[in-house]
Amino acid sequence: MKKILCPSMMCADYGNLKDEIIALDKAGIDIFHCDVMDGSFVPNMTMGIMDIKTIRKYTDKLVDAHLMIENPSTKIDLFIDAGVDLIYIHPEAERYVIKTLAYIKSKGVQAGIAINPDTSIETVHEMLNLVDYVMVMTVNPGFAGQPFIDFMRDKIKRLVELKKERDFKIIIDGAMSPEKIKEMSELGADGFILGTSSLFGKDVDYTTAITQLREM
Template sequence: MLLCPSMMCADFGALREETQALDAAGVDIFHCDIMDGTFVPNITMGLMDVRAIRAATNKPIDCHLMVENPSQKIDLVADAGADIIYIHPESERYMVKTLAAIRDKGLKAGLVINPDTSVHTIQEMLNFADYVMVMTVNPGFAGQQFIEFTTEKIKTLASLKERYGFVLTIDGACSPERIERLHALGADGFVLGTSALFGHGPYTEALAKLRAL
């Protein structure tokens, strides 16, 4: 499984050291949440944070754009060092065009599905998605409760992976117990925050426990 630390939960007073420690512990993808305070009611990481992480690791970085009109931000995020860019269908009028533009830059295109977004409304977009991320909490803040009905979206999307060729990831309240259950249902990767990684002891030990699930 792909283990992706949510860097908004890291110690920003030691971001380089945190990145290097997570890299050495064996994470797969560094997950960066970029919020504009409009699409979601919070402001978190920015381009300088992405650049700092990029300078400290050769591992892939994904940027989850919780912003209005993400097509206008693609070049900025790509130049900061992103390898994967996730966008929300609610934030962009021409989603297929923007997903294609991400691919045209040589990056992987990611599609995010909120708890209140139905899979059937985005199915055509799957043709241009390399990654699909299911939000199992409402986007914008860490530390929320898992929304149980999102499990049905995960099952549905897992059944579509082979047809469309995307990687299925999960973001929100990913505890070890849920990771084990959702991985068995077909989820490939998990964004790790305070439920399974940060605040759970040395990174190497926490990740080893998750790998053993």
């Protein structure tokens, strides 16, 4: 099974964003991952609409938006208009999650949920009928560079069983070192958010890094 590799663009060099996008595209990544934080749902602020529009301008690859914001339903159209192909929302941030997921899909955009470390599978079980992607946070959302939370393995194993009954892909976000990517892939995860643990700030170029991750 081919790994879905998604560079976390908040880790990119914003002084050379166009070159970063082109280099990652040529390296063969699958989805450009855009973390959007409002300083309220999580204690940080990151990418905005103009950043996403810039990424969209220089690639034909899929672009996602991971909305770590309060009341995402009120902002969905902004991201759709910016050209994203996939939108993740956090169930804790939205009053009517299923309605919002259905709206995203009605606009021809793929829908996903992001599950925080303290969110149980039981609370999102019904939502799995509507999602194309489930992103498991193996760190607390909001900051790069956190350690992997070991007991998230059980959650991933449970989702792997559930996806046999439904049509969604499992993406892992948080402390995804090459070793963790290999382990999670063997558990049954489909894809990975690539940050400073596996891609950015390394001594190898993006093409070499992506090739090595695929071959693991």
